[in-house]
Each structure stands twice: as structure tokens, then as C-alpha cells.
């Protein structure tokens with residue numbers, strides 16, 4: 643299992659070469675354990691239906707994605723521990739790759755049995771300040787029959803699957819947000835993840851661009 647600095651180094655290398663990284667966190671990583679604990683405390687009322695943009699109507703949304711989400715913030719100590727871990731990753735990637743990442747936002751996502759998220763890009767070139775997507779999985783003992791894999795497609799040939807990633811506990815996927823189409827296949831068991839985005843600053847006129 644990788645130490646934190648080895649892991650960050652590996653992610654930076656993968657991103658540099660492939661634009662995508664699939665790694666596993668140390669299973670004793672305090673930030674991972676904090677999230678696990680937080681998840682046991684969150685109740686269904688703490689999650690709300692995820693949207694796909696302000697203008698989208700309800701039915702279309704249901705067809706595209708069926709997860710429920712809970713945004714992380716620094717008020718909760720367990721969430722704060724993970725946010726600080728990702729802040730460390732942000733600083734590391736900025737030092738190594740000069741990405742100029744400015745902030746990180748993320749939410750828990752719950753996919754109940756039958757839920758999915760159809761093929762999409764997290765960002766469109768030139769239209770967004772989301773630069774790097776991250777997904778961390780929180781599902782112990784995930785079996786292949788449980789479905790719910792992340793399918794990552796080839797940016798140059800979006801019909802080609804590049805990777806099928808099981809949402810197993812501690813797996814962290816990082817990729818360029820406007821490059822890789824991806825999809826969450828139908829989950830057969832409740833599936834938890836943290837989806838997040840590193841952003842660059844697009845503030846204008848001295849107003850700091852707000853997250854979310």
C-alpha cells in the first residue's frame with residue numbers, strides 16, 4: 643500500500659502521462675476512516691437528489707442520473723479531514739504539474755439499487771473551471787455481481803471503453819474533467835462514493851468565484 647507522498651507522486655505521474663489515474667488509498671488513511679465514520683452518521687434525509695444543471699427538468703434528470711448527494715464542508719470535522727487531505731493533494735499537483743488548481747469541492751453520492759449515471763463529461767472545454775475530477779469509493783466487500791462500475795471511455799474514440807473500475811473501498815480515480823467521458827453502470831447494491839472537482843480560479847472583478 644502506498645504512503646501518502648508515494649501515492650501523490652504516482653497520481654501526478656499518471657496524470658502527466660495518461661490524464662487519468664486509478665490508485666488505492668492506504669486503508670488506514672485517517673481521511674478515509676473519517677469518511678467511513680461520517681457515512682455511518684449521515685441519514686437518508688441528509689442526501690438530496692442530484693441535479694444536472696439549473697434548467698434541466700426533473701424527468702430528464704431521472705433518466706440521466708439517479709444518485710443522491712451530500713456536499714462536504716469544513717463545519718463537520720470528519721468532512722474537514724478529507725477536505726484537508728485533498729488540499730494536500732492539490733498543493734502537490736500544483737507543485738509538480740503547475741496546474742494552478744485553486745479550490746476543491748466534493749459531495750458524497752449514494753446510488754441505491756437500480757441507480758446509475760449515464761455517460762457524460764464533467765466539464766466542457768472552455769466553459770468551465772472544473773479541471774480535475776476525483777472519485778473515491780467507500781464500499782467494502784464489493785463483488786463483481788454488485789455492478790455499479792465506473793466505465794471510462796477513450797477521449798479520442800468515445801465508443802471505446804478504456805477502464806472498468808469496481809467501486810471498491812479506498813479506490814481513488816482522478817482524471818481530466820473535460821477529456822474523459824464516463825458512466826456509472828447500474829448498481830445492484832447501495833453504492834457510496836465521493837465525487838469531487840479541483841477548480842481553477844475564474845473570479846472576475848475581485849469577486850472570488852464561489853464553489854458549487
Ligand SMILES: O=C(O)CCC(=O)C(=O)O
Nearest residue numbers: 759764777792826835837
Ligand atoms: O461515482 C462515480 O463513479 C462517478 C460519479 C460521476 O461521474 C459524477 O458524479 O460526475
Ligand SMILES: [Fe+2]
Nearest residue numbers: 762763764824
Ligand atoms: Fe462524472
